[in-house]
Amino acid sequence: MSNSNKNALTEFNSYRAKMNEKILSSDNLVLKRLFNLDAQTYAEGALNVKTKEMLGLVASLVLRCDDCVKYHLEKCFEQGTSTAELFEVLAVANIVGGTIVIPHTRRAVEFWEVLNS
Amino acid sequence: MSNSNKNALTEFNSYRAKMNEKILSSDNLVLKRLFNLDAQTYAEGALNVKTKEMLGLVASLVLRCDDCVKYHLEKCFEQGTSTAELFEVLAVANIVGGTIVIPHTRRAVEFWEVLNS
Amino acid sequence: MSNSNKNALTEFNSYRAKMNEKILSSDNLVLKRLFNLDAQTYAEGALNVKTKEMLGLVASLVLRCDDCVKYHLEKCFEQGTSTAELFEVLAVANIVGGTIVIPHTRRAVEFWEVLNS
Amino acid sequence: MSNSNKNALTEFNSYRAKMNEKILSSDNLVLKRLFNLDAQTYAEGALNVKTKEMLGLVASLVLRCDDCVKYHLEKCFEQGTSTAELFEVLAVANIVGGTIVIPHTRRAVEFWEVLNS
Amino acid sequence: MSNSNKNALTEFNSYRAKMNEKILSSDNLVLKRLFNLDAQTYAEGALNVKTKEMLGLVASLVLRCDDCVKYHLEKCFEQGTSTAELFEVLAVANIVGGTIVIPHTRRAVEFWEVLNS
Amino acid sequence: MSNSNKNALTEFNSYRAKMNEKILSSDNLVLKRLFNLDAQTYAEGALNVKTKEMLGLVASLVLRCDDCVKYHLEKCFEQGTSTAELFEVLAVANIVGGTIVIPHTRRAVEFWEVLNS
Numbered sequence: 001m002s003n004s005n006k007n008a009l010t011e012f013n014s015y016r017a018k019m020n021e022k023i024l025s026s027d028n029l030v031l032k033r034l035f036n037l038d039a040q041t042y043a044e045g046a047l048n049v050k051t052k053e054m055l056g057l058v059a060s061l062v063l064r065c066d067d068c069v070k071y072h073l074e075k076c077f078e079q080g081t082s083t084a085e086l087f088e089v090l091a092v093a094n095i096v097g098g099t100i101v102i103p104h105t106r107r108a109v110e111f112w113e114v115l116n117s
Numbered sequence: 118m119s120n121s122n123k124n125a126l127t128e129f130n131s132y133r134a135k136m137n138e139k140i141l142s143s144d145n146l147v148l149k150r151l152f153n154l155d156a157q158t159y160a161e162g163a164l165n166v167k168t169k170e171m172l173g174l175v176a177s178l179v180l181r182c183d184d185c186v187k188y189h190l191e192k193c194f195e196q197g198t199s200t201a202e203l204f205e206v207l208a209v210a211n212i213v214g215g216t217i218v219i220p221h222t223r224r225a226v227e228f229w230e231v232l233n234s
Numbered sequence: 235m236s237n238s239n240k241n242a243l244t245e246f247n248s249y250r251a252k253m254n255e256k257i258l259s260s261d262n263l264v265l266k267r268l269f270n271l272d273a274q275t276y277a278e279g280a281l282n283v284k285t286k287e288m289l290g291l292v293a294s295l296v297l298r299c300d301d302c303v304k305y306h307l308e309k310c311f312e313q314g315t316s317t318a319e320l321f322e323v324l325a326v327a328n329i330v331g332g333t334i335v336i337p338h339t340r341r342a343v344e345f346w347e348v349l350n351s
Numbered sequence: 352m353s354n355s356n357k358n359a360l361t362e363f364n365s366y367r368a369k370m371n372e373k374i375l376s377s378d379n380l381v382l383k384r385l386f387n388l389d390a391q392t393y394a395e396g397a398l399n400v401k402t403k404e405m406l407g408l409v410a411s412l413v414l415r416c417d418d419c420v421k422y423h424l425e426k427c428f429e430q431g432t433s434t435a436e437l438f439e440v441l442a443v444a445n446i447v448g449g450t451i452v453i454p455h456t457r458r459a460v461e462f463w464e465v466l467n468s
Numbered sequence: 469m470s471n472s473n474k475n476a477l478t479e480f481n482s483y484r485a486k487m488n489e490k491i492l493s494s495d496n497l498v499l500k501r502l503f504n505l506d507a508q509t510y511a512e513g514a515l516n517v518k519t520k521e522m523l524g525l526v527a528s529l530v531l532r533c534d535d536c537v538k539y540h541l542e543k544c545f546e547q548g549t550s551t552a553e554l555f556e557v558l559a560v561a562n563i564v565g566g567t568i569v570i571p572h573t574r575r576a577v578e579f580w581e582v583l584n585s
Numbered sequence: 586m587s588n589s590n591k592n593a594l595t596e597f598n599s600y601r602a603k604m605n606e607k608i609l610s611s612d613n614l615v616l617k618r619l620f621n622l623d624a625q626t627y628a629e630g631a632l633n634v635k636t637k638e639m640l641g642l643v644a645s646l647v648l649r650c651d652d653c654v655k656y657h658l659e660k661c662f663e664q665g666t667s668t669a670e671l672f673e674v675l676a677v678a679n680i681v682g683g684t685i686v687i688p689h690t691r692r693a694v695e696f697w698e699v700l701n702s
Contacts, residue, residue: 095332098333099329100331
């Protein structure tokens with residue numbers, strides 16, 4: 001991975017970590033539990049982690065949340081998703097969600113290249 | 118399957134078929150091609166059909182389209198998705214999309230019972 | 235128009251009229267003014283009424299509001315929109331908004347037939 | 352409350368209760384915990400229950416989830432929300448979310464009348 | 469407030485003011501009236517301004533409009549909303565709207581710190 | 586057009602072109618065909634290109650996709666849409682989609698000035 005790509009990735013992850021810590025250090029139990037629950041959702045179960053992360057990715061794409069897309073792209077990458085598989089997830093998202101998903105698809109492909117660089 | 122369940126399922130599918138035919142018999146090429154493309158999206162590829170149908174299902178759930186949910190539930194059922202797997206797809210949808218997905222989850226569970234009856 | 239179609243149309247319009255009256259008879263000025271503004275939005279201006287009603291229709295379709303779709307279909311029909319033109323509006327909506335717009339497209343085509351019957 | 356109104360209300364609540372029970376009797380921990388968390392969210396805290404229910408209502412309105420709207424309308428009613436207050440919540444929802452919220456507003460006003468009958 | 473925070477806030481507000489002026493100086497009556505109506509919506513009524521601004525905030529959060537969120541955060545801050553109250557609004561938004569609201573919650577918490585600095 | 590405006594426009598278009606090429610050079614047929622179909626959607630038909638581009642614009646605005654808005658603004662500009670006509674499209678979008686469309690309207694007006702500069 002090039003230095004500039006490494007930086008972009010580090011910055012994304014450290015901002016998320018920093019803000020999550022602030023949210024979790026508040027006294028709001030509902031938010032704390034939701035964050036916990038979020039982590040449990042993608043744990044191995046009847047479906048494996050890779051499938052669940054692809055589910056999280058396609059849901060994030062059709063809801064057009066770039067940060068959520070990046071998060072699940074990282075997880076999909078860690079789970080060994082191939083580029084051909086990734087593009088099929090992107091295809092489902094664009095067909096179900098329409099061409100308004102295209103700009104998010106562009107940014108997803110760009111981030112996928114960073115992860116693979 | 119009970120007669121009333123069979124009827125509900127038949128009615129859903131025949132309305133869809135009847136209206137699709139009207140749309141496809143129009144002279145609009147874009148709609149015809151989109152319908153074609155929709156079918157291709159879920160064909161076996163790098164990902165198998167079952168995984169793709171679960172992707173279509175979770176996307177339909179977070180976008181809260183009951184008819185799309187029903188359609189993909191039927192396909193997931195045909196692909197041998199287990200009830201435990203289905204509930205994990207529902208869980209991802211509800212966590213990503215929030216409690217506004219709950220009413221659609223209720224109707225999805227009801228329709229899943231029809232398919233399994 | 236057949237009697238059953240006429241009834242469906244009358245019922246849709248009279249429910250809307252009855253509930254609008256209740257909302258407008260409340261003392262809430264913001265809602266009253268928004269309802270007024272809604273009517274002004276589609277008045278002849280730099281764009282003609284027919285174009286504006288097609289704009290309202292495509293917006294309602296991608297936001298997947300069946301009642302709004304029906305309302306603008308009626309207006310498009312009154313403005314002399316042809317069936318070929320209608321299908322091009324439907325095509326834009328389905329391409330921009332994706333296949334989740336299909337169920338709404340089915341119901342739109344069904345209602346368009348009622349209007350033309 | 353008239354018998355037909357009472358029936359509509361009872362049917363809505365019993366369907367919800369029946370399906371919730373099915374969902375909660377599944378072995379899916381994520382869904383169970385989310386349902387639990389949902390209940391905690393609206394408990395008395397820094398904000399009182401009435402304010403929180405109005406927050407839940409306006410969120411449900413702009414996301415256009417009729418069942419969620421009904422649920423929070425019942426809770427708002429139990430918390431003594433006045434009709435003038437309700438209409439101000441509806442006004443915020445319609446201004447923020449636009450005229451696509453109007454059909455949901457009509458159904459909300461109709462349900463509010465049932466609750467007050 | 470630090471100079472860099474003050475600058476971020478000033479820049480956000482001056483861009484909004486500059487563009488609003490351009491929109492309002494156009495000859496489009498509908499947009500002018502909608503902007504006016506927007507201001508009236510949050511005026512003291514049956515509900516107080518603070519409650520209405522929290523309603524505007526939660527609606528903006530679930531619809532995931534960062535600029536709208538910032539706007540209502542400023543207003544909530546001016547109305548004396550406490551941090552505990554703010555987090556309860558955030559909790560409702562995240563439960564109703566799901567984890568796709570989390571990235572917006574992070575940015576909301578960051579902006580809240582700017583306002584409180 | 587000033588140099589800085591020209592640069593902003595060039596950068597937007599070249600990023601889109603670069604990423605589209607990457608997506609189209611993948612082996613994913615569904616995405617390729619969808620991109621093709623997208624182009625066909627706005628071709629002259631029963632409706633002229635200008636009307637179709639306005640339809641694409643209003644759909645993009647209510648779905649709040651800034652990149653899609655910019656794309657259709659460029660096309661509307663090329664088709665000779667007047668500023669008065671543009672503002673009527675913006676008005677429909679803001680009335681149907683609500684005040685959450687306002688931040689996108691600000692950016693649309695800013696980009697429209699770039700195109701007209």
